[in-house]
Amino acid sequence: MHPLTRRAALAVSAAPLLLASIRASAQSDPLPSWHDGAVKQAIVSFVSRVAREGGTDFVPPAERIAVFDNDGTLWAEQPLYFQFAFALDQVRTLAPQNPEWSGRPPIKAVLDGDLAALAASGERGAAEILTATHAGMTTDAFAASVAGWLASARHPRFGRPYERLVYQPQLELLNFLRSNGFKTFIVSGGGVEFIRVWAEKAYGIPPEQVVGSSGSVRFRQAGNGAPELVKEPKVEFVDDGPGKPVGINRFIGRRPILAFGNSDGDLDMLQWTAAGPGARFAAILHHTDAEREWAYDRQSHIGRLDKALDEASAKGWTVVDMKRDWRSVFPSEP
Amino acid sequence: MHPLTRRAALAVSAAPLLLASIRASAQSDPLPSWHDGAVKQAIVSFVSRVAREGGTDFVPPAERIAVFDNDGTLWAEQPLYFQFAFALDQVRTLAPQNPEWSGRPPIKAVLDGDLAALAASGERGAAEILTATHAGMTTDAFAASVAGWLASARHPRFGRPYERLVYQPQLELLNFLRSNGFKTFIVSGGGVEFIRVWAEKAYGIPPEQVVGSSGSVRFRQAGNGAPELVKEPKVEFVDDGPGKPVGINRFIGRRPILAFGNSDGDLDMLQWTAAGPGARFAAILHHTDAEREWAYDRQSHIGRLDKALDEASAKGWTVVDMKRDWRSVFPSEP
The missing domain is CATH 3.40.50.1000 (HAD superfamily/HAD-like)
Structure with a gap:
């Protein structure tokens, strides 16, 4: 056998081995x-x-x-932080059960979709929204509301959960x-x-x-x-x-x-x-x-x-x- | 072979097995x-x-x-709670570095071994002792002081660490x-x-x-x-x-x-x-x-x-x- 032919033959016979080793290495890449x-x-x-x-x-x-x-x-x-997206959605979800919310400017801003007013309410406004949606319930009820939101909400840009x-x-x-x-x-x-x-x-x-x-x-x-x-x-x-x-x-x-x-x-x-x-x-x-x-x-x-x-x-x-x-x-x- | 002899022979030959089984059961009792x-x-x-x-x-x-x-x-x-025993020992250990402590009644009571005065100082006295021995240092320094105490202190009744x-x-x-x-x-x-x-x-x-x-x-x-x-x-x-x-x-x-x-x-x-x-x-x-x-x-x-x-x-x-x-x-x- 000509040396080159032999090398080619070896290469061909080694190919499956080489492939396997590449695969193993790819699989083992953590x-x-x-x-x-x-x-x-x-x-x-x-x-x-x-x-x-x-x-x-x-x-x-x-x-x-x-x-x-x-x-x-x-x-x-x-x-915006996903937890804040949850809070805004919760405001909309819970508003019908909390008619008194309409008198609270940051919450009203969310319900009106008035982002400028919401931004103007600053950190105090954000805190008010977080408190309204994160307190006054049992830990079990809160966990259930988060799970429910995750199951249905979609990210505005990616459309994914x-x-x-x-x-x-x-x-x-x-x-x-x-x-x-x-x-x-x-x-x-x-x-x-x-x-x-x-x-x-x-x-x-x-x-x-x-x-x-x-x-x-x-x-x-x-x-x-x-x-x-x-x-x-x-x-x-x-x-x-x-x-x-x-x-x-x-x-x-x-x-x-x-x-x-x-x-x-x-x-x-x-x-x-x-x-x-x-x-x-x-x-x-x-x-x-x-x-x-x-x-x-x-x-x-x-x-x-x-x-x-x-x-x-x-x-x-x-x-x-x-x-x-x-x-x-x-x-x-x- | 007489039946009784046979039973005895069986008993003798079974004894190691029985013993092993008892041992296994004892070992497997969690x-x-x-x-x-x-x-x-x-x-x-x-x-x-x-x-x-x-x-x-x-x-x-x-x-x-x-x-x-x-x-x-x-x-x-x-x-008494072992952590409080630690605190009392720490008062004695640290007193030389804290001469101002002698003006504080609950700490003075510990240093004098005056248990009646210590008891009279009540919860506020206990809190003062805990604060003096558990604060004002890094977490690492505190952990080292606990480890040092455990290595040397002995329980008054049992004499054990x-x-x-x-x-x-x-x-x-x-x-x-x-x-x-x-x-x-x-x-x-x-x-x-x-x-x-x-x-x-x-x-x-x-x-x-x-x-x-x-x-x-x-x-x-x-x-x-x-x-x-x-x-x-x-x-x-x-x-x-x-x-x-x-x-x-x-x-x-x-x-x-x-x-x-x-x-x-x-x-x-x-x-x-x-x-x-x-x-x-x-x-x-x-x-x-x-x-x-x-x-x-x-x-x-x-x-x-x-x-x-x-x-x-x-x-x-x-x-x-x-x-x-x-x-x-x-x-x-x-």
């Missing part, structure tokens, strides 16, 4: 929606270093705590971390009772691993003697900015070794995580993809990323560029 | 420190019912949440629950930052599964720019009485199916747990054993068990009688 590059490499390298027993960066499984911001980090947050606007690459990252012994937590400025309703189904994160902002809750015996928990119109804890490391301490009681955020509200959490001893991973998702999602940072009202972007650059934290680093953004539709 | 009886049977029956797939009482693993009070339920609480006054039967129960897919939580009136230091080693319960009372914590940048969390002299949350179901909702976000307490401070948690749908288990540890531990209930200043004992009887909750139901109380000394 992050298929992440483009190959420095960012993906940094993630995989960190995880394998802390999980390698006997290695200098080894971290015992119990200490492999990973924390993720939610809005803008695990799911989208434009054109909000739960289908989670980020596919982050779902893969959460799974990759868990399969390497990490315990994954949400640490969100959003309301903890809102997120817990759907986080387990959407992210595989159970209620007890969700840290968030909360209102006061009161325990009482209902008329029929059954005990119940009632949501009260009083903010109890704001899990944003310096509240994030405080919330981590309060709920988790252990400093994370990995933190992932997307805005200045995550900066303290990233600092707290990065400043611990041993191997650390701090990452920021930079929204750079107006075509597939949105592009915003320093000037945005929602998810402003300014100081944290500077600090990431100064401290060498990982900055994920959505457009460059993500092969896909949302899960493909079934 | 609760060897619990006497056989109605209480042990109720526990084993409940756990196997909720864990049996396809059974009418089946509960998915994610919902198998078990909550335990700590003081008097998982470890002893006499002659306090961590060795955990209840052996409860350690077995926690393990039994976990091996049946339960997630075990502490829900304690004690300080969460105190318990988290040693709960993982003592009970196999990680920090993120400890719910407790807490003081405010503030995030700040230290002089050297390193971020730190500082404990402030302000009570933030009291995880006792109606605070227990509130704490469960806040930290766990899911109603437990099993709750275990020992005092009236656990009553609301037991009610909240027992009132949920499906199979439920509510249990109270009744301290009835003055010889091996202590006997106290309706009249006790610490761990008073009065209303909850009546309600347990009315509702058919499980009441564990320490003297009758526990083969041993504390772990055997190494």
